[in-house]
Amino acid sequence: MSLSYCYNCGKFTGGKPLFCGNCGRSYDVKLCPRLHQNPRGAEVCSQCGSRELSTPQPKIPMSWRLLALLARLGLGLLLFYASLSLVIALLGFSRSSPRQSYPQHCPQRPDPLGTPLAIRDVARLIGCSAWTVRQSYIPQGLPHLRSGPSGKLIFYREQVVRWILERQQKGRQRI
Numbered sequence: 158m159s160l161s162y163c164y165n166c167g168k169f170t171g172g173k174p175l176f177c178g179n180c181g182r183s184y185d186v187k188l189c190p191r192l193h194q195n196p197r198g199a200e201v202c203s204q205c206g207s208r209e210l211s212t213p214q215p216k217i218p219m220s221w222r223l224l225a226l227l228a229r230l231g232l233g234l235l236l237f238y239a240s241l242s243l244v245i246a247l248l249g250f251s252r253s254s255p256r257q258s259y260p261q262h263c264p265q266r267p268d269p270l271g272t273p274l275a276i277r278d279v280a281r282l283i284g285c286s287a288w289t290v291r292q293s294y295i296p297q298g299l300p301h302l303r304s305g306p307s308g309k310l311i312f313y314r315e316q317v318v319r320w321i322l323e324r325q326q327k328g329r330q331r332i
């Protein structure tokens with residue numbers, strides 16, 4: 158014995174019925190009073206011309222429609238986030254591209270080391286005394302050059318700044 162499931166009310170009707178035994182909807186066709194079968198889109202019975210066509214059950218269960226709605230919402234959200242990240246990526250690209258695509262603006266490539274500094278300048282840059290730079294930062298690995306036998310210390314601005322930033326980041330990671 159077969160059962161027909163009604164997507165409208167969620168009840169089973171035994172056998173091969175034309176209408177749901179609970180809510181009275183037809184299953185996947187529109188039926189006129191003489192039970193001629195017409196497609197879902199029909200307005201008038203194609204065989205007898207009757208306009209009294211039955212209401213077919215929904216194509217999918219109500220719960221499925223809810224799921225489909227949620228899925229569409231989820232997809233919309235996903236698309237929203239995808240486009241948002243695309244916009245952010247584009248913004249990041251446009252911010253960094255002028256430097257890359259217009260090298261003629263800076264014909265002299267910037268020295269990656271930066272300008273050379275004396276120990277006093279480094280102390281001013283870091284905000285401490287020259288003594289601290291010599292006794293504390295250099296032993297900790299502050300990049301520097303020792304020029305000639307006199308041992309004059311030379312630092313490069315970018316190198317020093319990079320070193321300080323790296324140290325700060327490491328310190329933050331340790332916390």
Ligand SMILES: [Zn+2]
Nearest residue numbers: 163166177180
């Ligand atoms: Zn029903």
Ligand SMILES: [Zn+2]
Nearest residue numbers: 189193202205
């Ligand atoms: Zn008919």
